[in-house]
Amino acid sequence: MIERDKYLKIVDEWIEIYKKDGRPLPPPTNKKYSGKFVLRAGSDLHQALSIRALNEGESLSSFVVRIKYPPAICSTSGLS
Numbered sequence: 001m002i003e004r005d006k007y008l009k010i011v012d013e014w015i016e017i018y019k020k021d022g023r024p025l026p027p028p029t030n031k032k033y034s035g036k037f038v039l040r041a042g043s044d045l046h047q048a049l050s051i052r053a054l055n056e057g058e059s060l061s062s063f064v065v066r067i068k069y070p071p072a073i074c075s076t077s078g079l080s
Contacts, residue, residue, distance in 0.1 A: 039064075 018025050041049075053063035 015025065049064060050060050053060045056063060058066070
């Protein structure tokens with residue numbers, strides 16, 4: 001898991017690398033994200049996560065987001 005500050009530091013480091021190399025930063029995508037993406041997992045992992053989510057009264061998607069992403073990242077990316 002990458003905490004927000006670590007993530008921002010990584011981005012800042014990449015910006016410095018681009019500047020040092022004299023390369024322009026990539027243009028913004030202005031892409032709208034749907035909030036959905038497909039994650040391939042083995043059937044055993046899918047089953048285990050589904051059972052845990054069910055036991056905790058959550059959907060599989062909500063459960064995976066909650067256990068995978070710390071609140072610091074979720075609050076800045078709209079995941080919370």
